[in-house]
């Protein structure tokens with residue numbers, strides 16, 4: 606077993622820098638590997654930048670979390686020995702893709718293994734935001750239940766399932782990749798009848814996506830790619846599930862929120878930057894939509910008790926736990942370790958993000 610927590614000694618092994626201890630089920634894949642010298646951040650908190658940079662020189666690989674910025678500074682510290690960066694995340698907005706591509710370094714990530722966990726959480730947030738879970742749980746937590754003045758319509762909210770009062774239910778997806786489609790699958794038994802989506806696919810591929818979804822779920826009356834305005838106007842639940850970055854920055858803005866149904870909820874389980882927080886605060890205060898469920902917020906993790914979204918009664922905020930199931934995190938850590946090993950050995954990565962130079 607080859608483990609070190611500080612600077613590398615010279616050896617014929619490939620030095621790899623790992624920025625979090627991945628636990629007893631996964632670390633042996635790395636530590637017991639005969640070709641690796643593993644340098645692991647020794648503490649149970651986000652890795653210090655200075656430690657990371659100090660340990661990169663001469664590394665063949667780095668296994669990192671969303672917290673590590675992979676930019677020219679880090680890549681240049683590692684230098685020409687670096688063959689692979691493996692991130693234990695599906696998304697990669699902490700990675701400067703141009704800088705990594707220019708240096709011919711491979712990038713591994715962890716798609717698929719977290720799809721179900723994030724789709725589950727997306728539905729959970731849709732339910733929580735619609736059903737006043739924040740205000741009602743606080744009644745119990747604050748010991749106010751015994752004095753609670755029940756009334757026939759107290760704490761009612763829009764029902765997620767179709768009913769005789771709302772026989773059509775429309776899900777709108779901003780971004781229609783794996784997680785969005787897995788979320789839709791969970792909504793079919795709730796009686797959802799319409800699926801609208803926006804996204805990147807070329808018009809050809811989006812029409813074939815629409816027809817294959819329609820064939821898979823015959824109870825859907827319509828599956829259509831639409832513009833943002835129509836999606837905002839027609840959806841009972843809007844799921845924000847597109848990647849972060851410049852192209853999607855504040856895609857949910859004041860103009861979008863103003864068009865939403867007053868009974869609709871907004872769920873964001875992708876990246877905080879897609880939703881303009883100031884606009885959402887205004888929208889919730891003025892009742893443009895019913896509620897919001899957010900697993901991600903711009904500026905996270907610096908979201909304190911005084912943050913207006915945290916104070917909004919109809920806004921449920923979770924601390925970015927979309928993939929936090931035992932199953933998903935074990936899958937992500939395993940895949941991240943496999944990507945790292947394959948990358949340093951010059952083999953194809955099980956999940957490589959193909960980069961264009």
Ligand SMILES: O=CC(=O)O
Nearest residue numbers: 693694695696928
């Ligand atoms: O947000 C989570 C991820 O990108 O894995």
